Amino acid sequence: MNNLLSAEWYKLRKNGAYSLICSCIAVMSVLFLTVSYLSTPKIEGYRIGHTAVELYVNSLTLNSFLMKLYLGILAGFFISAEYAAGVLKRTVSVGQGRRQIYLSKLGMFSFGIVLASLIAPLITAAAGGVMSASGLLTGLGHPGNVPAAAYLLRTLGFTVLFAAALASVAAFIAVALADSGKTIGVALLFFLFIDQVLMALAQRYAIFEKVYDLSPFKLLAQTAEFHLNGGDWLTCLFAPMAAIVVFTLLGISVFQAKEIQ
């Protein structure tokens, strides 16, 4: 398993699509900060309006949107493309079971997605801190009555957990479709519109209301709220974990049954 993880890590580092995605996220974050800063009113030479916390909260919204875009793209280029290139044939015959092969692939894909998902919040948090300290923002700000550091740690932790959950869904799509073009297309549509679909279903059928309330797609937005009660905490912790378990098992069963062409 360590050998497989080492090979997957090497592939991730060499994957041009992944480097491009990370670079784009970094550029988007800087652009976001710049536009946010420049769009605030200027009074007597000082821009007022945003605090560092406000910028950070907004960056979380941007981050979840970007994640929905790059999940499918990376799943297509990192997982499905191996079917087309034929390299999966060789991986499968390496002397490890299909379960281990899938888990190593999913593990490193999730790790890549998690790293990418931290770029925007970390850049915004760091830049927000520097900008507020140098007087470019109207201060650090307060996330409700929660200490800023605790809020930062909590949201970063949830970002990691939800990124891993959504990565398990994207990996499942990639393995099921086994074609990078289809994976990118289907995953984009899925992640961009699953909220609306579940919402529409929830309005018509009561059961989907519960599904929607517990889906990581809806809960991801909730994690940015300043105040979470005990129930919200548990839901935000266990719903993505359940998604990881369910989609990992689904992915393993599909991968085990699949003939590698």
Next chain:
Amino acid sequence: MDKMDEPEFVLRTKGLTKRYKEQTALRDVDLSIRRGSIYGFIGQNGAGKSTLMKIVAGLASPTSGTVELFGKSGEEDVVRARARIGMTIESPALFPYMTAYENMEVRRRQKGIRDRTAIDRTLAIVGLQDAGRKLAREFSLGMKQRLDLAIALLGEPELLILDEPTNGLDPMSVVEMRDLLRRLNGESGMTVLISSHILSELHLLATHYGIIHRGRLLEQLTAQELGDKCRQHLHIKVDDPVRAAEVIARELGTTDFEAPEDGSIRLFRYAEEPIRVSSVLAAAGLGIERFNPTGESLESYFVRRIGGAAADE
């Protein structure tokens, strides 16, 4: 495990059958590949060669039947035993955005090979020592094939599975590939399972053959046996084959003949002197029913064998 304790056969299948929705790709295949052999797998397109190789490599599951690799037949054991095989199946399997060296590095890590110099050594074996830093997508088809082979060779596998490895290669590269496989087989005792459409190529390389047609393994034979079957000889049918054998031995001074149960004699010497042989037999008062010089190439043997199988169906 000591070499002496290694099983005689590196690969054996028993009753291997693979069915797709409306098609049976393999039917009850019992194949055996002896350690140290070069096994030429012959069959038309769609005969089932690639399907069998895919099942052995773990890319597809059989509908029924078993695969035994290096003497191991349990499901988990077979999975582990696959670490001892190298393979190239169908088109070259490469990461186009990586260099040749990086493609090798992925495999080195997958197999847990600690010695990084193994990459350069293996690239040198296939003649790509100067192309390690070049992107795989910039390679010609022949170079891709060679890199694919280098990846398969990394870690010195005991069984090398090659599916049509000379497809798209120029004649010089075909010769180089043949020499390389022969060297690997001779020096390290690597067993090779190779399929090819170019039967004359296989004929120069293989020590054993398996002929597959429409999913059925029609025949397995050694190069010696095939040579005997294809050897130039006089096919003689007489009214008294026992006496004819005595006459040939006495008058022509040779025992280089076979007397199959069908009552005929296959005389391997004097194939170039049919008149002398017929005269001797006639002088001994034997009635000659059939007398014709014969012998065939691997191609014609294969065509005849497949033709016979088709007629039986």
